[in-house]
Amino acid sequence: MKAPTNRRRAIAKALTALLPLAPYADMxxxxxxxxxxHLHNLPPTIAVWLAIIAHIRHAHTDYEKLxxxxxxRDSARFFVIEQTNIVLTRWRATRFLDADDESE
Structure with a gap:
């Protein structure tokens, strides 16, 4: 099911703000x-952040191999924080993972 138009716009805006230079296919x-x-009840900015981290973790790090x-899961996530932040840096992200932050 597609998100309502206002939600899609908010997601697009949050994604552009958080990842200005991410490749189109990844975006x-x-x-x-x-x-x-499953992310519908979250504010768009939080839903986008969680989707960003999950995508990078699964597609651009050694997470699956670990x-x-x-x-x-928690150990694997810890070991890919640096790889995740490298991808976020390459995509000029405005936010990064912190090893002390347990919410991601």
Whole structure:
């Protein structure tokens, strides 16, 4: 199900503000994820941030490999923080992950 038009606009605006130089293909995947039903009750900026981090983690880091090697989710997430922030830096993100922040 597609998000209502106002929500899609808010997601697009938040995505552009958070990731000004992300590749189009990545932005489209993040935009689609941020609009999914399980993130619908969150403000668009939070939904976009969670979708960004999940996308980068799964598509641009060793996260999946760490899980396959037997690491639990929290440990795998910890070990890919630097890789995630490298991608965020390349995409000129306005926000980054902090190892002390347990909300992501």
């Amino acid at each position: 489209e995947k993040i935009r689609a994820e941020a609009g999914r039903a 899980l396959a090697d037997g690491y639990d």
